[in-house]
Amino acid sequence: MVRDVLPEATEEIAEKTDxxxxxxxxxxxxxxxxxxxxxxxxxxxxxxxxxxxSVCRSCLPASKPRANISYPNTPDRLIGVxxxxxxxxxxxxxxxxxxxxxxxxxxxxxxxDISKHRPSAEDSPMLLEEVLRDAIxxxxxxxxxxxxxxxxxxxxxxxxxxxxxxxxxxxxLRYSSELKYQSLSASGDxxxxxxxxxxxxxxxxxxxELDCLVCYNMMLDPTTTSCGHTFCxxxxxxxxxxxxxCPVCRRDLHIPASLQxxxxxxxxxxxxxxxxxxxxxxxxxxxxxxxxxxxxxxNMPLFVCTLALPTMPxxxxxxxPRYRLMxxxxxxxxxxxxxxxxxxxxxxxxxxxxxxxxEYGTLLEIVNYELLRDGRSFVxxxxxxxxRIRAHGMLDxxxxxxxxxxxxxxxxxxxxLEQTETTAAQEVAEEFSRDYPDAPLPTPVTLNLHSTQExxxxxxxxxxxxxxxxxxxxxxxxxxVYGEPPEDPATFPYWFASVLPIAEExxxxxxxxxxxxxxxxxxxxxxxxxxxxxxxxxxxxxxx
Amino acid sequence: MAALPKRIVKETERLSKEPVPGxxxxxxxxxxxxxxxxxxxxxxxxxxxxxxxxxxxLPDDYPMTPPKVRFLTKIYHPNIDRLGRICLDVLKSNWxxxxxxxxxxxxxxxxxxxxxxxxPLANDVAQAWKEDQSKAIETAKQWTAQHAARPTx
Numbered sequence: 001m002v003r004d005v006l007p008e009a010t011e012e013i014a015e016k017t018d019x020x021x022x023x024x025x026x027x028x029x030x031x032x033x034x035x036x037x038x039x040x041x042x043x044x045x046x047x048x049x050x051x052x053x054s055v056c057r058s059c060l061p062a063s064k065p066r067a068n069i070s071y072p073n074t075p076d077r078l079i080g081v082x083x084x085x086x087x088x089x090x091x092x093x094x095x096x097x098x099x100x101x102x103x104x105x106x107x108x109x110x111x112x113d114i115s116k117h118r119p120s121a122e123d124s125p126m127l128l129e130e131v132l133r134d135a136i137x138x139x140x141x142x143x144x145x146x147x148x149x150x151x152x153x154x155x156x157x158x159x160x161x162x163x164x165x166x167x168x169x170x171x172x173l174r175y176s177s178e179l180k181y182q183s184l185s186a187s188g189d190x191x192x193x194x195x196x197x198x199x200x201x202x203x204x205x206x207x208x209e210l211d212c213l214v215c216y217n218m219m220l221d222p223t224t225t226s227c228g229h230t231f232c233x234x235x236x237x238x239x240x241x242x243x244x245x246c247p248v249c250r251r252d253l254h255i256p257a258s259l260q261x262x263x264x265x266x267x268x269x270x271x272x273x274x275x276x277x278x279x280x281x282x283x284x285x286x287x288x289x290x291x292x293x294x295x296x297x298x299n300m301p302l303f304v305c306t307l308a309l310p311t312m313p314x315x316x317x318x319x320x321p322r323y324r325l326m327x328x329x330x331x332x333x334x335x336x337x338x339x340x341x342x343x344x345x346x347x348x349x350x351x352x353x354x355x356x357x358x359e360y361g362t363l364l365e366i367v368n369y370e371l372l373r374d375g376r377s378f379v380x381x382x383x384x385x386x387x388r389i390r391a392h393g394m395l396d397x398x399x400x401x402x403x404x405x406x407x408x409x410x411x412x413x414x415x416x417l418e419q420t421e422t423t424a425a426q427e428v429a430e431e432f433s434r435d436y437p438d439a440p441l442p443t444p445v446t447l448n449l450h451s452t453q454e455x456x457x458x459x460x461x462x463x464x465x466x467x468x469x470x471x472x473x474x475x476x477x478x479x480x481v482y483g484e485p486p487e488d489p490a491t492f493p494y495w496f497a498s499v500l501p502i503a504e505e506x507x508x509x510x511x512x513x514x515x516x517x518x519x520x521x522x523x524x525x526x527x528x529x530x531x532x533x534x535x536x537x538x539x540x541x542x543x544x
Numbered sequence: 545m546a547a548l549p550k551r552i553v554k555e556t557e558r559l560s561k562e563p564v565p566g567x568x569x570x571x572x573x574x575x576x577x578x579x580x581x582x583x584x585x586x587x588x589x590x591x592x593x594x595x596x597x598x599x600x601x602l603p604d605d606y607p608m609t610p611p612k613v614r615f616l617t618k619i620y621h622p623n624i625d626r627l628g629r630i631c632l633d634v635l636k637s638n639w640x641x642x643x644x645x646x647x648x649x650x651x652x653x654x655x656x657x658x659x660x661x662x663x664p665l666a667n668d669v670a671q672a673w674k675e676d677q678s679k680a681i682e683t684a685k686q687w688t689a690q691h692a693a694r695p696t697x
């Protein structure tokens with residue numbers, strides 16, 4: 001077969017032409033997608049089962065009562081239907097075997113279009129010969145039966161697709177059988193053009209009909225609810241974040257938002273892949289771009305909630321729909337998101353102005369993600385770094401931002417800083433004790449006198465004291481969660497801030513620091529304050 | 545800001561290409577999620593002949609959450625309060641992402657044709673409506689003439 005491809009043909013035309021060739025040469029595959037695997041006839045009022053496969057409603061086996069099932073406790077779940085498809089074999093609740101509205105309508109339309117292309121005159125004869133597959137791969141005991149079944153053949157008109165479909169309508173082509181085509185045209189024409197014409201129509205019908213009611217785009221990975229309504233898989237998941245009802249009929253759907261164990265609609269997916277592969281690819285790309293946010297830099301999802309600290313665990317109970325979505329996307333991606341505190345006083349945040357959140361935050365990595373049945377989740381995270389927000393925007397209801405990591409200065413700078421600070425303080429101290437021999441040194445000077453290691457030792461000493469005094473906020477449970485105090489002066493302040501019951505706004509100061517010494521001094525000042533005042537015994541720890 | 549979702553673009557296109565009789569919704573140039581809406585008072589209702597202005601805003605997570613709609617024109621109606629807020633189930637708990645701007649505005653137009661004083665938002669109006677319906681309807685007509693008059697050409 002020779003095809004004329006114009007040299008200036010665009011890529012799109014080339015892709016389409018590939019499609020036509022494929023379906024001209026493998027019309028059998030396409031027609032099989034319109035054929036019920038049970039009765040081998042064209043689908044009539046198909047039902048899509050929970051496993052994602054479809055059969056005609058009339059091909060569903062009779063339902064049987066199911067024993068020992070009480071959740072969800074509705075009468076229609078007490079009746080089961082054995083899945084007629086050998087790939088599945090499970091027993092589905094009768095309640096979940098409803099007519100697939102989209103597929104039913106699509107099949108009607110496809111059938112109608114093919115019937116319109118049926119030739120009025122019998123002028124395109126083609127011999128179709130069935131090639132039985134059962135004879136090859138069916139089990140022994142069935143083989144004898146099959147051998148009795150003779151492969152059928154027929155002369156039909158209208159090109160490969162139309163004639164194959166006609167054979168299916170006649171009930172003369174088994175679902176599993178292949179076909180051999182032989183043109184009986186006097187001129188040797190194999191009716192390629194007839195196939196192209198009908199393919200163009202089918203493609204049009206499929207992509208127009210498979211329009212998601214939620215995003216108004218061509219369905220991406222269509223997934224059908226138990227009530228028979230179909231949406232993009234990601235759209236259905238998002239809907240389930242907000243409500244457990246079907247958007248179309250409002251029936252309660254017993255599926256978790258993750259759509260775990262929920263099969264996509266196999267047939268609709270195959271039809272899309274077969275007829276509109278280019279559109280599916282384009283749609284996938286568009287969705288990826290959408291979820292990336294308009295601006296490529298604004299790629300960090302921001303959870304506006306609480307103070308989180310680097311190296312320390314933060315536990316979250318996620319229930320707001322927008323954050324359910326955010327967590328799901330994080331889990332699909334790199335498991336990272338930014339945690340920022342509310343800006344309770346609406347204070348201006350640097351260049352950002354008075355934003356809803358504070359400009360410094362902590363980058364969290366999801367360590368454990370436990371999804372509850374109703375779509376809420378428990379999330380265990382660990383702080384992996386600090387950041388400052390440089391720009392922010394919204395994505396599907398939650399905040400996203402362009403962030404800049406906040407890191408400590410280099411060790412050499414840290415060293416020289418300690419040197420200058422302590423030396424200067426020593427000089428001031430000497431001068432001060434010369435002038436006022438009896439007065440105690442002012443606090444800032446004492447603070448600067450200590451070497452970084454001394455500051456840490458002091459803090460550690462405080463922890464030991466508190467343990468001996470069994471401070472209620474330093475219980476074994478806290479240590480179990482946050483671990484023993486780290487001996488690294490860089491991370492010790494984060495641990496200390498995690499266990500210390502003081503206002504989060506005070507702890508927030510640690511996020512802006514760029515020097516280890518600076519952080520330790522903040523912690524040291526807290527300790528001095530606690531030592532200076534009687535710790536009210538009533539304020540037991542409420543961190544967890 | 546994230547780009548405008550395709551769904552909103554399509555809805556806006558359809559609203560202008562195939563407008564609903566008696567309803568118009570036009571987005572602002574500088575904020576494509578904010579619409580100026582007008583609804584004609586339905587015939588054979590106390591609001592007949594009136595032209596009611598509303599504002600409609602599509603939140604960031606639309607269509608997962610319903611549009612926010614409010615009457616700007618003063619209206620005497622048991623399910624619409626002084627601030628123009630509307631008591632309508634599909635704008636609250638009965639919202640579904642399969643609904644759209646068009647269907648919501650149709651529901652509001654229908655609400656004008658069928659006031660429901662048993663599920664009131666404006667308590668005083670609902671009370672008046674229950675006590676003396678013909679007087680309440682008369683007041684609604686007066687308000688319509690006074691506040692919702694069409695701009696004369």
